[in-house]
Amino acid sequence: MTTMRAAVCTAHGKPLEIEELHLRAPLPGEVEVTLEAVAICHSDISYAEGAWGGDLPAVYGHEAAGRITGLGDGVTGFATGDRVVVTLIKSCGTCGNCVTGRPVICENAGAPASPITRADGTPVVKSMNCGAFAERVIVDPSQIVKMPEDMPAESIALLACGVITGIGAVINAGRLRPGEDVVVIGAGGVGLNAIQGARIAGARRIVAVDMSEEKLDDAMDFGATHGVLATADEPWKQAFKALGRGADLVAVAVGVLPAYNDALRYMGWGGRMIMVGMPHSGGMAEYEPVVQAFMGQHMIGSKMGDVVIQRDIPWMADLYRQGRLKLDELVSNRWRLDQINDAIADTRTGKARRNVILFDS
Secondary structure, three states: EEEEEEEOOOOOOOOOOOEEEEEOOOOOOEEEEEEEEEEEEEEHHHHHOOOOOOOOOEEOOOEEEEEEEEOOOOOOOOOOOOEEEHEEEEEEEEHHHHHHOHHHOOOOOOOOOOEEEEEOEEEEEOOOOOOOOOOEEEEOOEEEOOOOOOOOOHHHOOOOOOHHHHHHHHHHHOOOOOOOOEEEEEEOHHHOOOOOOHHHHHHOEEEEOOOOOOHHHHHHHHHOEEEEEEOOOOOOHHHHHHOOEEEEEEEOOOOOOHHHHHHHEEEEEEEEEOOOOOOOOOOOOOOHHHHHHHHOOOOEEEEEHEEEOHHHHHHHHHHHHHOOOOHHEEEEEEEEEHHHHHHHHHHHHHOOOOEEOOOOO
């Protein structure tokens, strides 16, 4: 049994509390990773706010990087000391979705009993199969990928969620073809990566839509060719003007209902809307289905960019090492674990690309 520090959610909507928790040793088929960095995703904040329910106490966090410090019996392909990215994507490898290249929607990815407890034996939920707002995690081998030694830990951590979700949304889910036109609604952490994905895939023009001029400037740095303020009157008309027509692909990279209500207005004939951002449970969007039927438009859900992490993360890491994928530039600030509530508050302002917690080596 290992003792570790973790940021624990004890009540939805309240600050996280730093506690000393117990982590059992890895069981057969499990891996222990001592973390170097974990990024703060808006999904973690939404969970902590109670947007999607969930049992408490819980440890959130799911964008992490670290080194393997323990292997359960039967684990192959990894060794103690390996540097890895830790994702929430747990897959069985044998269900219909896994064997057809869709492990993000594995049918058998249910979580076993949490390996985390308080000193008195109270179970603590390992949220999203990770529980990475902690110094160590125990995960399934399907959740990790070996990473190069020359990459900063914070850049590796970003590959666990925000980067793969944004890039994968346009390339894997959206099947963007060279020369197509793209609109990305929301130029935050995920949106900037959707923009990068569109640039890498050879989009003709990329229009970023956001409520912040500052974020539109960021979008241009990451590959957008045009920026449109969402606060403008009928902003989709400005996007049409920039493209000369409706978009082939519209990626909704924010979980707010007005973005979903407006997204279809940006699309052209045969366009695809990629649904990435996750509104709170119970939120309802509105659209006029006769338009989609008549114009042959598509609405496509994208979970975690439809990635296969063992295929896509090494590819993205290689693009980074070639200077073709921006990762370092996504990191807004670096924080200690005991500053996590300040980091979350900073993330809530919407100004940060990604805040990252760095652990002591």
